[in-house]
Amino acid sequence: MTDFLAALGLVCVIEGLIFAAFPAHAKRAMASVLETHDSSLRTIGIGSAVVGVIVVWLVRG
Numbered sequence: 001m002t003d004f005l006a007a008l009g010l011v012c013v014i015e016g017l018i019f020a021a022f023p024a025h026a027k028r029a030m031a032s033v034l035e036t037h038d039s040s041l042r043t044i045g046i047g048s049a050v051v052g053v054i055v056v057w058l059v060r061g
Contacts, residue, residue, distance in 0.1 A: 019026050033041065
């Protein structure tokens with residue numbers, strides 16, 4: 001559970017830094033996401049989750 005909370009905290013830090021450093025780019029990215037088809041977003045989300053699981057698996061052994 002500790003690892004999960006640490007990972008969640010890191011996600012918040014990274015997202016916060018992106019919005020703080022590049023607010024205009026973040027807005028454009030959000031607008032782009034709204035225009036993207038659901039199937040594309042679903043595919044990207046599944047791919048990202050798979051890559052994340054692989055990275056965690058490799059790091060944690």
